[in-house]
Amino acid sequence: MIKFHPSEEHLFHYVTGDLSPAMLMMVGTHVDMCSQCQEQVREMEQLLANKMFGQEEVPEEFALSDASFDGDEMLARIMAQAPDRHEAPRLQQAANELILEGKRFQLPGTLARNQHRIGAWHKVVGKMWRASVDVGGDDVLTFIYMDKNTRVPEHTHKGREATMVINGVFNDETAEYRDGDFVFLDSTVKHTPETRDEDCLTLAALDAPMHFTSGLSRLLNPFSSLFFK
Amino acid sequence: MSSAQPDDPDHAAALLALVATEQSRTAFSELFNYFAPRLKTYATRQFGNEQTAMDLVQETMTNVWNKAHLFKPDRGSASTWIFTIARNIRFDFLRKNKHRQHDLSADELWPVLAEQNDSLDDDYALDDDLLMQQLAGYCEVLPKAQRVVIELIYVEGKSQQEVADALGIPLGTVKSRTRLALQKLRELINSDD
Ligand SMILES: [Zn+2]
Numbered sequence: 001m002i003k004f005h006p007s008e009e010h011l012f013h014y015v016t017g018d019l020s021p022a023m024l025m026m027v028g029t030h031v032d033m034c035s036q037c038q039e040q041v042r043e044m045e046q047l048l049a050n051k052m053f054g055q056e057e058v059p060e061e062f063a064l065s066d067a068s069f070d071g072d073e074m075l076a077r078i079m080a081q082a083p084d085r086h087e088a089p090r091l092q093q094a095a096n097e098l099i100l101e102g103k104r105f106q107l108p109g110t111l112a113r114n115q116h117r118i119g120a121w122h123k124v125v126g127k128m129w130r131a132s133v134d135v136g137g138d139d140v141l142t143f144i145y146m147d148k149n150t151r152v153p154e155h156t157h158k159g160r161e162a163t164m165v166i167n168g169v170f171n172d173e174t175a176e177y178r179d180g181d182f183v184f185l186d187s188t189v190k191h192t193p194e195t196r197d198e199d200c201l202t203l204a205a206l207d208a209p210m211h212f213t214s215g216l217s218r219l220l221n222p223f224s225s226l227f228f229k
Numbered sequence: 230m231s232s233a234q235p236d237d238p239d240h241a242a243a244l245l246a247l248v249a250t251e252q253s254r255t256a257f258s259e260l261f262n263y264f265a266p267r268l269k270t271y272a273t274r275q276f277g278n279e280q281t282a283m284d285l286v287q288e289t290m291t292n293v294w295n296k297a298h299l300f301k302p303d304r305g306s307a308s309t310w311i312f313t314i315a316r317n318i319r320f321d322f323l324r325k326n327k328h329r330q331h332d333l334s335a336d337e338l339w340p341v342l343a344e345q346n347d348s349l350d351d352d353y354a355l356d357d358d359l360l361m362q363q364l365a366g367y368c369e370v371l372p373k374a375q376r377v378v379i380e381l382i383y384v385e386g387k388s389q390q391e392v393a394d395a396l397g398i399p400l401g402t403v404k405s406r407t408r409l410a411l412q413k414l415r416e417l418i419n420s421d422d
Contacts, residue, residue, distance in 0.1 A: 001393070001394075001399070001400075002400075015316075016316065017316055017317075017319070017320040017323075017335070017338070021332050021333040024333065024338055025333065025338075028338055028339075033390065033400075034390070035388065035390045035391065035394070042305060042309075045305065045309045045312060045313060046305065046306065046308075046309050048312055048316075049306065049308040049309040049311070049312035050308070052267060052268070052271050052308075052312055052315075053236065053263075053264060053267045053308045053311070053312070054236065054308075055267065055270075056236075071261070071262070071265055071266070074265070074283075074286070074287055074290070075257075075258060075261050075262075075265075075290075077287075078257075078261075078287070078290055078291050078294050079254055079257060079258075079294065081291070081294070081295070104408070106404070106408075109340075110337075110338065113336075113337045113338075113340065114333070114337050117333075135332060135333040136329050136331060136332025136333055137329075137332060137333075167401075167404070168401075169401075178399070178400075178401060179399075179400045179401050179404070180390075180400065
């Protein structure tokens with residue numbers, strides 16, 4: 001079972017589209033994997049629809065007959081088009097896999113639809129790999145793959161970081177995270193993610209570079225810009 | 230004429246069905262007269278710009294006219310469907326206004342107007358060359374634990390999460406069983422060719 005979910009606020013802004021592209025991808029991917037959040041998203045959509053369309057009376061200035069809005073003319077223009085019976089694009093069904101180090105990972109819908117945005121994989125250090133997902137916006141979205149028994153040097157973030165598990169398990173000081181789990185950390189939290197006897201594919205969104213805090217890894221700090229540029 | 234208004238979900242769904250099946254102008258006009266002014270209210274407040282607001286109304290209602298057949302009543306109400314269309318159009322307007330045409334688009338995020346596959350989880354649909362009939366025979370060969378998972382997903386159309394919930398096992402286990410079973414099935418089918 002998924003134990004860690006995005007906040008209600010994140011879900012709401014996912015529904016309205018008011019998050020950075022990277023965060024929209026993160027929350028959307030979690031929703032793909034989480035039936036509980038899917039349900040919440042449906043409720044929020046219904047709520048917003050009721051808010052938008054529920055008023056009995058439309059304010060005078062927005063009425064169809066308003067001089068600036070010739071509703072009849074627009075209606076006629078739309079219906080003058082022959083209904084477009086072209087097949088809508090089918091949701092792609094093949095090629096939803098990511099192949100990495102000989103392993104295959106199924107990509108949830110949101111990522112599968114954006115597979116063309118996934119860049120090349122680079123080895124970061126040891127048994128850790130990353131590939132950025134170019135969705136635009138100021139945040140950085142990246143896959144991180146950790147082989148088993150891999151540890152990320154202790155670090156904090158100047159900004160915030162959201163991480164979720166696509167497949168596998170990782171641990172930090174406070175918990176164990178599995179498929180679909182979604183964690184959101186701000187700059188006050190230090191953490192040291194590691195894998196144990198399973199590998200882990202995660203997706204992360206960052207709004208500022210990582211800042212490594214422990215002894216040796218401070219020397220690696222230039223590496224943080226390399227890590228999440 | 231019934232006295233129902235398009236704010237009655239059943240009535241709105243029936244109107245959409247008429248647009249989808251017969252391109253009914255009466256049904257569409259009724260939907261338009263209800264939804265367009267409300268969309269205009271929303272869009273004007275969103276954009277503060279009359280022209281952009283009108284563009285949003287026109288694009289949204291054009292989609293309702295053209296794509297009514299993609300509305301699926303079992304997935305939500307008509308007003309929710311129209312809301313999601315308008316939400317997507319707003320998202321793309323804002324993106325283009327910022328000259329970020331190559332950024333993540335609304336369709337890539339929320340495929341509201343894509344054909345949905347009703348029975349299968351989109352991500353886990355079988356290859357086209359794996360036919361259902363063939364499958365039934367081959368499934369006999371699978372270990373019971375894998376067969377149960379495959380049947381729930383591909384015969385009953387459950388998502389992997391639902392299977393995990395139904396069987397009380399972790400999602401990871403469902404995934405690995407699915408993966409192993411599909412591998413096995415592919416091998417069996419290929420060895421038959
Ligand atoms: Zn959730």
